[in-house]
Amino acid sequence: MPSIHLHLSSQESQTEDTNAHLLLLFLQSQSQTILTRLYQRPSSSLSIFRLLSLLQQQIVMAMLWLESAITFPTMAAWVVPDAKSEYDVALASLARLHIVPKSPVKLALNSTFRASLRQAITGGGNQGSFGVPAPPDARDPPPDVDTLDSFALEQWETILHYMVSSGSGGNPARPSNDVLFLLERSGLMGKLHGVLRITSAGFQFLLRSPHAQLWDLLLQYLHLTEERNMDIVEILSFLFMLSTMEIGREYSAEDLSPSQKLMLGDLRDYGLVSYKVLLSARFSPTRLATTLTSSSPPLPTSSGAQDGFIILETNYRIYAYTDNPLQTAVLNLFVTLKYRFPNLVVGIITRESVKRALSNGISADQIISYLMAHAHPQMHKNNPLLPVTVQDQIRLWELERNRLKSQEGYLYMDFASQADYELVLNYAKSIGVVVWENPQKRYFFGTPDGHANIREFIERRSGGSSR
Numbered sequence: 001m002p003s004i005h006l007h008l009s010s011q012e013s014q015t016e017d018t019n020a021h022l023l024l025l026f027l028q029s030q031s032q033t034i035l036t037r038l039y040q041r042p043s044s045s046l047s048i049f050r051l052l053s054l055l056q057q058q059i060v061m062a063m064l065w066l067e068s069a070i071t072f073p074t075m076a077a078w079v080v081p082d083a084k085s086e087y088d089v090a091l092a093s094l095a096r097l098h099i100v101p102k103s104p105v106k107l108a109l110n111s112t113f114r115a116s117l118r119q120a121i122t123g124g125g126n127q128g129s130f131g132v133p134a135p136p137d138a139r140d141p142p143p144d145v146d147t148l149d150s151f152a153l154e155q156w157e158t159i160l161h162y163m164v165s166s167g168s169g170g171n172p173a174r175p176s177n178d179v180l181f182l183l184e185r186s187g188l189m190g191k192l193h194g195v196l197r198i199t200s201a202g203f204q205f206l207l208r209s210p211h212a213q214l215w216d217l218l219l220q221y222l223h224l225t226e227e228r229n230m231d232i233v234e235i236l237s238f239l240f241m242l243s244t245m246e247i248g249r250e251y252s253a254e255d256l257s258p259s260q261k262l263m264l265g266d267l268r269d270y271g272l273v274s275y276k277v278l279l280s281a282r283f284s285p286t287r288l289a290t291t292l293t294s295s296s297p298p299l300p301t302s303s304g305a306q307d308g309f310i311i312l313e314t315n316y317r318i319y320a321y322t323d324n325p326l327q328t329a330v331l332n333l334f335v336t337l338k339y340r341f342p343n344l345v346v347g348i349i350t351r352e353s354v355k356r357a358l359s360n361g362i363s364a365d366q367i368i369s370y371l372m373a374h375a376h377p378q379m380h381k382n383n384p385l386l387p388v389t390v391q392d393q394i395r396l397w398e399l400e401r402n403r404l405k406s407q408e409g410y411l412y413m414d415f416a417s418q419a420d421y422e423l424v425l426n427y428a429k430s431i432g433v434v435v436w437e438n439p440q441k442r443y444f445f446g447t448p449d450g451h452a453n454i455r456e457f458i459e460r461r462s463g464g465s466s467r
Contacts, residue, residue, distance in 0.1 A: 045116035069106035152286035155271030200361025
């Protein structure tokens, strides 16, 4: 058998898996000590395994039941030559997660990760890693799945609807102060004249999938753990625990750590858990929580908010079969709405509506991607899915807007001689404030923050007179 050495060189170890889950990229930045503590919990190891790519999962499973390390040539013999680069990237990502420790000669799973994942698959142990079901209470039965779905949808859409309406002067329900603080810290909202308004990043956030939106906020939450004196391992462990729980069941909060108990109130604001604070130490995970590490939809399908509800015609007219206020508000970001019926919204994509969206930070590709993602099943009979003329026109409107860029500043002209012009120009360049110059006409344009210095320089050279 030929030797195919797949050592993790410094270049390979820095190779990024561009398709990696956002949380995995966050975990790769954590220390080995933190990750080893995290891997001690079977629910955490199982949840992280779920987030790995199929190739990474296959590598892990190939070594999971081995009692000794495997050599690189032996492992490489299982890899077809055409897939070697993908294999190297997968192995490098596992090394950054400390799931497969680096070694120049052999491959083996992190012993802590291996033991926990084995236990998660085969069962056993009494750690309560997957949550402790609360004993049944006939006087206070757990909420059913429909109730939990409604609660999760209401909490989550309250957040999104507040973001959308803040940019259009609406008066929606207000999320908790902690949620608003996180939206501001994450840059999704910012204060304008003392009032929170959606930012460019916030508009882009609204066009993402609910799963990606949820993890965006949770990662911002994780970044706040240090200043809140919360144990990040406990935070991550609790999120992973929630992702392995069963929706429709109640779990005991008595054995949770102080950090995890503090989280319950925060996660309730996001719709991840239903927590009866005043009645008992019990909580129920919602679908938002139980799908954190799975590919299942994180939200139930709300009335009129199904994935495929938009029909786009070649005349730029849109028919949106929805009665969901949030879906309508998002469409209003880049569509001029004309009519509203009980289960139908009619609008048109215009130059003005697209320019409004572009000015709020939404790109042409994002608009097109949103229309594709939510295209009505009837639209899927078309090839291509969306009318090419409409796609091209939206991109042309973006190019039209990007042709000219405004810049405030000062134009310096009417120099007495070429020497005077070059003297002032060179000074302006030395302080880095020149935006544009025209040597033939002796013009140059400078930024506002450099005007005072240039004016003073000219006055010194001319003995007190300046233009």
